[in-house]
Amino acid sequence: MHMSDRAAAVLRRFAPMIYGPTVLFALGEGAVIPLIPILAAQLGADIAQAALITSFLVVGQLCGNIPAGWAVARFGERTTMALGGVIAMVGAGGMLFAPTAPVLALSVFVIGFSAANFALARHSFMTTRVPLGFRARALSLLGGSFRLGTFIGPFVAAALLATLGDERSAVWFFLACLVAMITLVLLGPDPERTVPVPGAGREADAGPAATPEDDSGEPVTGSIPTAERVGVFRTMWRHRRVLSRLGVAAASLSAVRSARQAVLPLWGLSLGLDAQTIALVVGVSGAIDFALFYASGQVMDRFGRLWAALPAMLLMGGGFLALSFTHDIPSAIVWFTAIAGVLGLGNGLSSGILLTLGADVAPRAEPAPFLGSWRTLTDAGGAVAPLIVSALTAAVSLSVATGAIGLIGLVGAAAFVRWVPRFVPRQGRDGS
Secondary structure: OHHHHHHHHHHHHOHHHHHHHHHHHHHHHHHHHHHHHHHHHHOOOOHHHHHHHHHHHHHHHHHHHHHHHHHHHHHOHHHHHHHHHHHHHHHHHHHHHOOOHHHHHHHHHHHHHHHHHHHHHHHHHHHHHOOHHHHHHHHHHHHHHHHHHHHHHHHHHHHHHHHHOOOOHHHHHHHHHHHHHHHHHHHOOOHHHHOOOOOOOOHHHHHHHHOOOOOOOOOOOOOOOOOOOOOHHHHHHHOHHHHHHHHHHHHHHHHHHHHHHHHHHHHHHHOOOOHHHHHHHHHHHHHHHHHOHHHHHHHHHHHOOHHHHHHHHHHHHHHHHHHOOOOOOOOHHHHHHHHHHHHHHHHHHOOOHHHHHHHHHOOOOOOHHHHHHHHHHHHHHHHHHHHHHHHHHHHOOHHHHHHHHHHHHHHHHHHHHHHHHHHOOOOOOOOO
16 A cells, blocks of 8 residues: 555646646547537538548557557657647648548548557556556546546537537637647656656566566566567567457457447437437436546456456446347337446446556556557457447348447456456555
8 A cells, every 4th residue: 555655646746747638638639529520521521421531530549559659669758749749730730721521531530640649658658657556546547537538528619619600619629738738748847757667676566567478478577678679560479469368358348338439329319319318318328437437446456457347348248238139129218228327337447447457468668569559459449349330230230230249248258357367467455
């Protein structure tokens, strides 16, 4: 507890610099995302094309993870975050003045690419600076910072629309957030230089990072010295065992999370509900999700990672599977509302899990290249899920697509049971 108390004191002291840039970036991005289809439609895109342009945000983030890992390892977190902010400003400018839908799509891609730079830089910092006993809570706070921005951002966009009547006002707001974020990163105290690396040389704090065993299955102590720069693709090969096992389990969690955002609105439409009712149901689900983000970190630090990952996957997998059987029953709307709440509960319990597991298994000396690979894998799961829902809905039905996502969640739960104990050491109840 003593180490956790010291870590908490350091995080409180530097909280504005650690979490402030994240909130600013996520707030601006959250205000812009709901308006991307509207801007696409104004440029002549139909519904399918508008959905495709919106998906370029995820594609950009997916493509940006590995270059971001290289940039953090080469230039450091502060420079990479500032660079990501500048790149995002270019993308936001493109959104403001895009003459055609393809230019808008490219601008959205650039914003997603920059988001990867920003997110991985902060993830890398937290991995190297936060002690193991406090890691899950710190990373759940980081995940909660992103969720806070994306939760409030749409309301800011709605207020701007009501006041100014111009969809592009949200993009100007995003630009203002980016300017504030870059200013805070460059002019504020640098946590990377100020916050010490805890327990340097202590195996107790190093966890799996000190004993990478991913290439051969045998521990190799001290295999990644600080002075050695390991390339991204060499890092992927060196850690192929953990990426192909625990990483795939994490990707299944990302897929179920992403499917929730796609399935709930579609399910409401298929039941004949109006937009306001659907928004209310989805909003309540999101509020439950947001309310639990720190509880997930508490559970992981006190009882272990599996105690958060397994209930989250069982709730979401079981929820989707149950929902798939309720479409044509008389109380379908009641079931839809209740299961939306269950999915929000499961998603809230999973807050910070992907960040924490990535930090747990990353090399201690230079985690950024590994985290780039880890985030690429998990983002790929999130990107594939809506495609699975779309394809199965078109080929069979929405109920079948929803049931398939439920099965992915249950299989992912089994994978977590198998691989979390294998790759992640068990923490004591005192957080040590």
